[in-house]
Amino acid sequence: MCSHFDSDEIARLGKRFKKLDLDNSGSLSVDEFMSLPELHQNPLVQRVIEIFDQDGNGEVDFKEFIEGVSQFSVKGDKDSKLKFAFQIYDMDKDGFISNGELFQVLKMMVGTNLKDTQLQQIVDKTIIYADQDGDGKISYTEFCALVDSSGLDVHKKMVVDV
Amino acid sequence: MTDDQWDTLLFWMEIWIKSVLWYCLIISLLSLVPAILGKELGFRRKYIDALYLIFNWATQHMIDDKTTKLEENSNEAPRTKKRLITKEAMDELTSPETIIDRNRSISQLGRLRRESVLERPDHVQIVEDVVFFLSSGIEAIVEDEVTQCFHSQQIRGWNLLARTNNYSFMNLGLRMSIVWIGGFAWRWMIIFPWRLVVCIVGCLWMMITMSIVSVIGHHSMRLKAAYWANIVTYRIYTRALGAVVNYHAVENLPMNGSVCVANHTTILDVITLSNHRPYALIGQSHGGALGWWQKRLARCTKHIWFERTELRDRQIVTNKLREHCADSDNYPLLIFPEGTCVNNTSVLQFKKGSFEACDRVYPVAIKYNPWFGDAYWNSSQYGMMHYLMRVFTSWAIVADVYYLPVMHRRFSESPINFANRCKSEIAQAGGLVDRIWDGQLKRTRVKQGQKDEIKEDLAKILDDRLVYKRKLDKKNSYLSSEEES
Numbered sequence A: 001m002c003s004h005f006d007s008d009e010i011a012r013l014g015k016r017f018k019k020l021d022l023d024n025s026g027s028l029s030v031d032e033f034m035s036l037p038e039l040h041q042n043p044l045v046q047r048v049i050e051i052f053d054q055d056g057n058g059e060v061d062f063k064e065f066i067e068g069v070s071q072f073s074v075k076g077d078k079d080s081k082l083k084f085a086f087q088i089y090d091m092d093k094d095g096f097i098s099n100g101e102l103f104q105v106l107k108m109m110v111g112t113n114l115k116d117t118q119l120q121q122i123v124d125k126t127i128i129y130a131d132q133d134g135d136g137k138i139s140y141t142e143f144c145a146l147v148d149s150s151g152l153d154v155h156k157k158m159v160v161d162v
Numbered sequence B: 001m002t003d004d005q006w007d008t009l010l011f012w013m014e015i016w017i018k019s020v021l022w023y024c025l026i027i028s029l030l031s032l033v034p035a036i037l038g039k040e041l042g043f044r045r046k047y048i049d050a051l052y053l054i055f056n057w058a059t060q061h062m063i064d065d066k067t068t069k070l071e072e073n074s075n076e077a078p079r080t081k082k083r084l085i086t087k088e089a090m091d092e093l094t095s096p097e098t099i100i101d102r103n104r105s106i107s108q109l110g111r112l113r114r115e116s117v118l119e120r121p122d123h124v125q126i127v128e129d130v131v132f133f134l135s136s137g138i139e140a141i142v143e144d145e146v147t148q149c150f151h152s153q154q155i156r157g158w159n160l161l162a163r164t165n166n167y168s169f170m171n172l173g174l175r176m177s178i179v180w181i182g183g184f185a186w187r188w189m190i191i192f193p194w195r196l197v198v199c200i201v202g203c204l205w206m207m208i209t210m211s212i213v214s215v216i217g218h219h220s221m222r223l224k225a226a227y228w229a230n231i232v233t234y235r236i237y238t239r240a241l242g243a244v245v246n247y248h249a250v251e252n253l254p255m256n257g258s259v260c261v262a263n264h265t266t267i268l269d270v271i272t273l274s275n276h277r278p279y280a281l282i283g284q285s286h287g288g289a290l291g292w293w294q295k296r297l298a299r300c301t302k303h304i305w306f307e308r309t310e311l312r313d314r315q316i317v318t319n320k321l322r323e324h325c326a327d328s329d330n331y332p333l334l335i336f337p338e339g340t341c342v343n344n345t346s347v348l349q350f351k352k353g354s355f356e357a358c359d360r361v362y363p364v365a366i367k368y369n370p371w372f373g374d375a376y377w378n379s380s381q382y383g384m385m386h387y388l389m390r391v392f393t394s395w396a397i398v399a400d401v402y403y404l405p406v407m408h409r410r411f412s413e414s415p416i417n418f419a420n421r422c423k424s425e426i427a428q429a430g431g432l433v434d435r436i437w438d439g440q441l442k443r444t445r446v447k448q449g450q451k452d453e454i455k456e457d458l459a460k461i462l463d464d465r466l467v468y469k470r471k472l473d474k475k476n477s478y479l480s481s482e483e484e485s
Helices: A007-020 A031-035 A045-052 A062-070 A076-088 A098-111 A117-128 A140-150 B003-037 B045-073 B087-094 B106-114 B124-140 B174-212 B219-240 B269-274 B286-299 B309-312 B314-326 B355-358 B386-394 B413-430 B447-482
Strands: B243-248 B261-262 B280-285 B303-306 B333-335 B361-366 B397-403
Touching: A007 B003, A007 B124, A031 A045, A031 B243, A045 A062, A045 A076, A045 A098, A045 B124, A045 B309, A062 B124, A076 B124, A098 B124, A117 B124, A117 B314, A117 B447, A140 B124, A140 B361, B003 B106, B003 B174, B003 B219, B003 B280, B003 B447, B045 B174, B087 B106, B087 B447, B106 B303, B124 B447, B174 B286, B174 B386, B219 B243, B219 B269, B243 B269, B261 B269, B261 B355, B261 B413, B269 B361, B269 B397, B286 B386, B314 B333, B314 B355, B355 B413, B361 B413, B397 B413
Parallel strands: B243 B397, B261 B333, B261 B361, B280 B303, B280 B333
Antiparallel strands: B361 B397
């Protein structure tokens, strides 16, 4: 298992995993994640679980759990963190964020509370800004450039203590 | 059996019964007399001081053990320096292990975003929003703040109670095991029967005095007698729990005909507070042992017990509350607006009901010391009897009670805002984390409505930004058109 955690941290995460695994199946279902009120309210949790779930069987096993959380370790590098953030948008995993995908992610976050035209406006602006080669979608390199130009230090925000 | 054998048997039986009776008598006198007089002999406080030393030693022992192991294993420098056995060092240890107040928690979204800058370009903001939800999601996966409030808090050290408090403390040395067994024997064979006797004495006292009080005809005399019967009852119960309570800012003690709101950790909160002055209680009528107790209590103090069906009717509840506060003969009504027991690390959302009915409340913060025993009643895990057994066999219950100055509802302040204001005052006084989560989450899942709130919140923020940008654009185009002309 490749992760940035030491044995203490793995043990702690193991305890946490067992606590989350309500039916003791050895893997976490979407429903089990949703049993945490905070996650239940988090509009992106579905996407996070999909990224955690590397083999696509709909559940997150312990290996996937550790490897997923590991991306957010202090010791994780900038590239893997940005890759994770990129994957949130890249829903079909083709390596590009399309106009439609960006729209869907926004829609996930605000629900029906904002007009589609308003959302589309934000999406179009973003794509125009970030798209350097003019193919109408954002590649990973373009995403990184966007993040760098924003001056947000996104990778520093994507750090979670275990 | 021969007659001789019978005689010896009877002889020993008699001695046994006599000693048990003497034991009970001495115990009841030791707790009854000081309780009636309202005096403390100071044994419990001495006992607590002694326990401080023992825990400190035990924890020190554990840390030493751990560091030597670490050194053997990896030649790593010991992380923890030797502690001096002082009260300060102990207080440092007393601070509970993890009370995270994360400003990235999803519950902070509204506040966090309102502070966010409107000028930021859309593409930057989109990334920032996603990263916010992403990180707060991962944080919640690793450790969420809601379920955390409903589990007993962990302590940074060892109080010789549970052996599994911390997995690294599992392997005890011989010396440590002996101390632990000694403590176990002390708690189960000496303290426990002692407390049980005192508790029974308390129940008897309550039944007898309250029955007498309820037939006293003279009004003001009955009030005085009821006060006395009440407070002595709770003083005895306090002794049964081995509780040591420190009251702070006594000048803010709630007065008759008012409402007192406090954070809720256990049903014993009532005893912790009533040890100082009697309160009227409000709650649901129960069956079983608790119901029996409720009926006894209601005989001489005006408590408000609701039937389950009545509780749903907000109007009835409000009226009864108002009625209660209007009479200055009534004890202050003790309300726990969280509606559920929380593990004493945080204060959860206050139900607005009681703040609708009253414009004037006395907030009280209760903070238990987790070292001497776990006061938190996890009612979804233990029944009441099981919980009481745990309390009776723990070292002691040590609590600090902070009385806060009376708070008034401001003109045009909504009951919800008033409730939140009281909550944050209590949280601050008790050193607790102020949280917005609904205590009902202990048993139920998040309702769909609450989920949509976050989305609405974010939509509002995005909308604000759009509006702001449009204004900015207009301003710019106006400026540029002016330049042209």
